[in-house]
Amino acid sequence: MIKLKSLLPEWFKVGINAGQDFEVGKTEEIFIQHYAGWKSEKFPDMVKVWRGTNSPHNKIRPGDFVTFDRDYAEGYVTGKFGAIVKAILPSKDLKVYKMEPDSSEMVYWPHGHSIKKFTGHVPTFKEFWEEFR
Numbered sequence: 664m665i666k667l668k669s670l671l672p673e674w675f676k677v678g679i680n681a682g683q684d685f686e687v688g689k690t691e692e693i694f695i696q697h698y699a700g701w702k703s704e705k706f707p708d709m710v711k712v713w714r715g716t717n718s719p720h721n722k723i724r725p726g727d728f729v730t731f732d733r734d735y736a737e738g739y740v741t742g743k744f745g746a747i748v749k750a751i752l753p754s755k756d757l758k759v760y761k762m763e764p765d766s767s768e769m770v771y772w773p774h775g776h777s778i779k780k781f782t783g784h785v786p787t788f789k790e791f792w793e794e795f796r
Contacts, residue, residue: 698710698731698767706754707754708753708754708755709751709752709753709754710731710751710752710753710754710757711731711749711750711751712729712730712731712749712750712751712752712757712769712771713729713730713731713732713733713735713736713747713748713749714727714728714729714730714736714739714747714748714749714750715736715737715738715739715740715741715745715746715747716739716740716741716745716746716747716748717740717741717742717744717745718742718744718745718746719744719746719748721746721748722748722750723748723749723750723752723771724771725771725772725773725776726770726771726772726776726778727770727771728760728768728769728770728771729750729752729757729768729769729770729771730766730767730768730769731767731769732766732767733747733749735766735767735768752771753773755774756771756772756773756774757769757770757771757772758770758772
């Protein structure tokens, strides 16, 4: 285990007091070395991310799953016109979902983004059936 302080970006410090030393396990150490570089002083402020989609016209939007690995994103390409899209995003706006070298997954969640509450009516199956049969 190693002690880290300034190397990790804010999005990585889930449930940890930012700015304090804490111990990092082998998985975290390998992840950091793989993406930030060996003996890096800090994680980059802007990072290139990839996403597999069903159309080359899709863009990466808040709430989308993204990865640092182009090959991993390729596994999520679907449909006849599927494509891999990329973007350069602030690392502080990424939330770690899965942390493994060559198969990282993050959620792009910019500061201030929230899920809008649905205020409409969701019909029961019977209502739906009566309306559309």
